[in-house]
Amino acid sequence: MTTSTPITAEDRRRLWHPRGTLCAVCRQPSRGFGWFDPVRSKRPRPSVWFCSMSCQGYWTRLARERVAMVDLTDDERAAIAATMKRVALLMDEIGWATSLGGLSEAQVRALIEESVEGFREAMSDIAKANAPEVPF
Template sequence: MTSSTPITAEDRRRLWHPRGTLCAVCRQPTRGFGWFDPHRSKQPRPSVWFCSMSCQSFWTRLARERFAMVDLTEEERAAITATMKRMALLMDEIGWATPLGELTEAQVRALIEEAVEGFREAMSDIARAQTPEVPF
């Protein structure tokens, strides 16, 4: 079945770009950087998507070092430490003596958002710092 309208670059991009997928490193929306397992012959092949070349390079380096990651990496531990500092500032505002069961919905939401955003930003910063500058 042929169509009278020509296929555009945007039409071709829509066929492979993972809409709504989050970066495997920092959990930002992906921007077309990806990886798939070239050794598996059965479809669908395992694939991972990234927001930037620095996140893609970071993930590739970690995958080479340890394919089956069960424990936290040193980078993830550093990101957790950075996140803890941000969480402490928020807990200072809420009050350290406040039991978790007495937090309001807004306070719980703020804690979760701070934890997720802090970890994402820290992982992105670590990936950017460990990736050499692109020469172009």
């Protein structure tokens, strides 16, 4: 005969929390703010997770404006432009005459990290700027 231990609130929280997922807007680790498709179906429900309420609100506003996200939005284009400035500063250090094939592994890694971090920060700033003030 086996004994079962009762399920605690902490156990239930672990079942739904998005461990290891990234924010759908700025790609930071998610912190429990999320959305899932409320329509019941036999397939798994699509869901997305966010790091903050401002990112969640931004994503919700975008989702209302359009059904399918295929093309870049104006905000994503602005984030790319902000990222290009950061990458250009790094390329000044590396040297513009250097071909991509001539870059060391550390230089390629630095370029990728600068691109991802710059885009993430720009999207986060845009989401915060577009977030309405909390009335309390």
